Amino acid sequence: MAIVAIVGRPNVGKSTLFNRLVGKRLAIVDDTPGVTRDRREGEGRIADMKFRVLDTAGFEDAYDDSLEARMRRQTERAIQEADVALLLIDARAGVTPLDEKFAALLRKGNTPVLLLANKCEGKAGQPGLLEAYSLGYGDPIPFSAEHGEGLSELYDALEPFIPDDPKEIGSAEAILPEIDIDLTDEDAEVEAPEAGTPERPLQLAIVGRPNVGKSTLINRYLGEDRLLTGPEAGITRDSIAVDWEWKGKRVRLIDTAGLRKRARVSEKVEKLSAADTRRAVDFAEVVVLLLDAQELLEKQDLTIARQVIDEGRALIIAANKWDAVEDKQETLTKLRERLQISLTQLKGVPVVTLSAKEGRNLDKLLSEAFRIHKLWNKRISTAKLNGWLQGMVAAHAPPLSKGRRIKLRYVTQAKTRPPTFALFASQAESLPESYIRYLVNGLREDFGLEGVPLRLHVRQGKNPYQPKR
Template sequence: MTHFRVAIIGRPNVGKSTLFNRLVGKKLALVDDQPGVTRDRREGEARLGDLRFTVIDTAGLDEEGGAASLNGRMRVQTEAAVADADAVFFLTDSRSGVMPADRHFADLVRRAGKPTILIANKAEGRAGTAGAYEAFDLGLGDPIALSAEHGEGLAELFSALLEALPEATSQDVAADDETRVHQEFEEEDGSELDVTKPVRIAVVGRPNAGKSTLLNAILGEDRLLTGPEPGITRDSIGLTFEWHGRSLKLFDTAGLRKRARIDDKLEKLAAADALRAAKFAEVVILLLDATIPFEKQDLTIAALVEREGRGLVIGLNKWDLIESRGATLSTLREDADRLLPQVKGMPVVPVSGLNGQGLDKLIDAALQVQDVWNRRIATARLNRWLNGVIDQTPPPAVSGRRIKLRYMTQPKARPPTFVLFGNQLTDLPTSYQRFLVNGLREAFDLPGVPIRLTLKQGENPYDKRRGGRR
């Protein structure tokens, strides 16, 4: 089946991200009333009638600013999306009518020579319908009156897409209805490691830690918008590519600041999107600024990753600025284990997004952690280990009675989860539970992942309240 790509472009606040979300069937792109929310290109698998295609959301086109400015760099990203697409959805705002910027960028689309579908968005109601007719003046053909927010006009858009790309769409229309839309984030199912599926890796950290620059270095192209301004990235952008034979899906996320410092509504949306990306990843790379590592916010983010049960890798970015590298790395690895004991042994990898240093080691570390995250341990091995631990360091007595640990099993991985069966486990001290978790991590080589330990109380056959023997 031929798969084609469509870029959505237009000036700020005409509803590009709303249309993107409508086509992919879920709210992946951030949407807000203020203009300029989207900055990076975001791709998603769209469904329109019987058609399946890749849709690309882009930044709002703005004439102001030179090539080196933030607006200029955003324009370059949009132009790259148009060059990579098979067709273009050019959006205007029916309510505000045709603006000078619309005419300027209509010329850009014509020069690109791509099949273009003119869409007059926000065309619900009389005012919108009347404003849609103004778009005729752009010379891009008949405009489609559409309301992305309310889902009106999609049938007309479907017909226009069939007409614009007859060869690419003919096979899609004939495709089996069982073809399913690829999901941006797959719900965790607890299944075993499947090397055919892309490994989902989210890159998180404080603003200006260099996340987008690092991912551009890994991809080998300026795919993500970067610059000296903190907080450029807003949407969590998922990028799929091959790395030494393994399929990876990397998510660039918005920088996470302390909650008390987030006043802007849009920044709150971006932070929630970043946390969602971390929640549905398998491994999270926490990118630190090596010159100021392990700030309080870094530790807060790491604790969130552990709470969500994801594997963790620490990336020390801007390593090119460090002088005593050997001693510094040794110290930071010790600090990581001391400050983050709940994921003890996590890889700590020095990298530089600016010069490409350490990229192989960082991705290899993420794949190793993903392997550990999926690991299962046979019940027989677990109980041989448990018996040895009990013989050497038995649990303490409670009210003169010894706590009895019977056996242990691992019902699931992702992350490794163990169930301990015994008697009087409600009295088992937290310190002894930590002792068991640390022992599991060391004995079965489980670094860098959270370990879950659940206590299962065995029934006492002599307990009259449970209907046992009297």
């Protein structure tokens, strides 16, 4: 599939065009210059034409080790990978010296360039459209990414660079459907399709506070500087999905922006980044909560963990920078004790210690991700569940309500991802929360479901003597 890179100076509308081509609001868009920092990929489409589209950071004239210079190097890599580059200018602002410098830089490379004069809706962009001829890339395409004007002209311009029969590939943000199980199926256990196949890669999101090493971890897996890293906190703003393969299994690694306490978030862009991270958690199957091993489980870490559990995603706790910890055994003991006290709703959550910088225990984290994903997809037959329920009731009967014993009629698994069970009982609304916790803990221990979120819904059983309406 052909690769199309969107390039230009900051704040000319690159992310708006990216969203227009992929048909979704994936990239963060704001009037603040320099919002985009990492390369973002998606499947673009214009009518029947399909291609891979790259959103890039705005070109900055910086060549040192600053953040702007590292962003520029990321943009240069995108241009080298692309089959064609779309150079955007702001037609309303006209051609600027930075536009001219970037155009000259592109001319030195081998990547073909198409010039788009963005924000050409109305008459305000006409002078800038005429100025664009001075860049030496032929006829500029009048365009409006905001309103979708000029797509037919862009289609015609891209046609020579796009193969006639592009291969179909999945979108980096594709939503995997929920696996629902028919409640009438009471026979054999049904396992969900295994993750890691070309049709269904494991969706693995890395979340945590700023500057704990999320981007460094993904770069270490990929073996290249695919994502921006550095000593500055909060470099990542967009959630970036990267397809990768580990031991023959496909994985979609999702890097996310660091999450701070809401009270400390005041800038609009950071609020958008936090919302994008929460959206990435929604799309993920397994979420790795990355901690700084020297600042284990702060209040914000626990808040993030609870959000992941509330969304029903499989959770792994990973303590990064483990090489810098002096007393490793004591630190690990404190971490496990804190988890037992603060995350009582998720007993047995996996804990992995690692060093992204040194490359230690990275395979162990992936092995744990596939193991917990299998539990997250586990299906238990209704026959086994009801045999288990009889034993639980015999060991500890439900309490009385209004002078009558609450009867638990039967239980079945409604769906997986996460494992969700429906318990039918008389006087369902009177079953106390403590007894529900007793049943949930029994499900975890007896069926080996420790470490994944469980949901148990108590429903009112039908009264056979009640007249039908």
